Amino acid sequence: MTKKIVVLPGDGIGPEIVAEAVKVLKKLAEQGLDISFEHGLIGGAAYDETGVPLPNETLEMAKKADAILLGAVGGYKWESLDISVRPEKGLLGIRSELNLFANLRPAILYPQLADASTLKADVVAGLDLMIVRELTGGIYFGQPRGIRTLENGEKEGFNTLVYKESEISRIGKVAFDIAAKRQGRLCSVDKANVLESTELWRETMTSLSTNYPDIELSHMYVDNAAMQLVRAPKQFDVMVTTNMFGDILSDCASMLTGSIGMLPSASLDENSKGMYEPIHGSAPDIAGQNIANPLATILSAAMMLRYTLNEAEMADRVEQAVSKVLDQGLRTADIFSEGMKKVSTSEMGDAVLAAL
Numbered sequence: 001m002t003k004k005i006v007v008l009p010g011d012g013i014g015p016e017i018v019a020e021a022v023k024v025l026k027k028l029a030e031q032g033l034d035i036s037f038e039h040g041l042i043g044g045a046a047y048d049e050t051g052v053p054l055p056n057e058t059l060e061m062a063k064k065a066d067a068i069l070l071g072a073v074g075g076y077k078w079e080s081l082d083i084s085v086r087p088e089k090g091l092l093g094i095r096s097e098l099n100l101f102a103n104l105r106p107a108i109l110y111p112q113l114a115d116a117s118t119l120k121a122d123v124v125a126g127l128d129l130m131i132v133r134e135l136t137g138g139i140y141f142g143q144p145r146g147i148r149t150l151e152n153g154e155k156e157g158f159n160t161l162v163y164k165e166s167e168i169s170r171i172g173k174v175a176f177d178i179a180a181k182r183q184g185r186l187c188s189v190d191k192a193n194v195l196e197s198t199e200l201w202r203e204t205m206t207s208l209s210t211n212y213p214d215i216e217l218s219h220m221y222v223d224n225a226a227m228q229l230v231r232a233p234k235q236f237d238v239m240v241t242t243n244m245f246g247d248i249l250s251d252c253a254s255m256l257t258g259s260i261g262m263l264p265s266a267s268l269d270e271n272s273k274g275m276y277e278p279i280h281g282s283a284p285d286i287a288g289q290n291i292a293n294p295l296a297t298i299l300s301a302a303m304m305l306r307y308t309l310n311e312a313e314m315a316d317r318v319e320q321a322v323s324k325v326l327d328q329g330l331r332t333a334d335i336f337s338e339g340m341k342k343v344s345t346s347e348m349g350d351a352v353l354a355a356l
């Protein structure tokens with residue numbers, strides 16, 4: 001059956017980079033991939049047209065789709081708007097409306113770009129790590145929360161770190177399944193020595209592991225995990241963790257690769273329906289110049305092939321094509337170094353097509 005993909009280019013460089021990823025998917029469609037496209041508005045572009053950053057029409061379209069390809073939202077133009085209609089609200093809105101609870105953030109360092117990292121090349125060369133972050137629960141959503149005034153007049157801020165067993169096992173299953181498609185090693189990150197909610201996290205992951213005899217499960221406290229990520233990141237295959245720990249660790253991991261324009265992400269629901277987007281923003285400083293790096297978005301399309309469309313072989317081919325253009329010395333400005341050939345956004349997209 002034809003799989004429906006909703007394309008939401010968004011703002012800034014969004015339309016430029018998404019166009020390149022769509023080119024790649026259309027090429028695969030010519031080679032047998034059964035997909036169709038629908039385009040929608042989100043973010044500032046949607047606000048300008050409709051007065052809201054997430055129009056109902058976009059949401060309905062997204063609900064009916066198999067997968068969503070998103071560019072990025074936001075920009076200077078909309079910064080003074082009321083927070084309720086800012087472009088970023090559109091993004092948070094679609095994530096929560098679609099119940100995209102599993103955030104997958106791979107940190108892959110192509111050996112050709114080892115010099116782009118702030119870490120020593122031998123520590124990061126060949127890095128291929130996946131962080132699975134719980135996205136719709138934990139301390140960012142827990143109740144009660146707020147700032148109250150105590151009897152003595154002092155103010156107190158408070159939040160609640162709460163996880164139900166069902167929320168933990170739901171994200172756990174995603175992580176075990178991903179580990180099964182990779183090297184079969186899963187590290188669950190918690191703070192079970194001091195936080196009861198993550199003691200339950202650890203217990204739940206341990207009991208889940210009986211269903212996955214081929215996966216090697218380990219546990220690590222989050223403070224150690226942060227240290228290990230910069231000391232020896234290649235020891236990890238897949239990491240699974242809570243919303244807040246994942247927020248922090250995945251940003252840390254992304255910088256191991258040194259190049260924000262290279263990193264894709266996926267946010268999945270219970271049925272592996274997903275929204276796929278680069279981890280970077282709309283880069284208004286370089287928008288409209290045809291110089292942005294489209295590879296993070298193209299690699300997001302590869303994740304879509306792997307995790308929603310179940311086309312692992314095609315996903316491999318896209319990833320290999322990206323590696324090939326890097327081998328050819330082609331670089332957009334953000335990853336350019338002496339001796340390489342500087343190319344534009346669309347030239348990079350064309351090169352990936354040719355490599356396919």
Ligand code: NAD
Pocket residue numbers: 013017071072073074075076088091260261277278279280281282283284285286291292293294296334
């Ligand atoms: P940003 O990621 O847009 O840009 C940070 C820096 O990285 C900029 O110098 C930019 O030019 C560069 N950069 C980003 N992507 C690039 C690419 N593909 N190729 C080459 N260079 C690239 O972050 P920011 O400047 O903090 O935010 C700009 C806007 O994006 C803000 O409105 C912010 O709210 C929004 N934002 C959106 C998302 C999203 O849509 N998921 C994520 C982060 C920020």
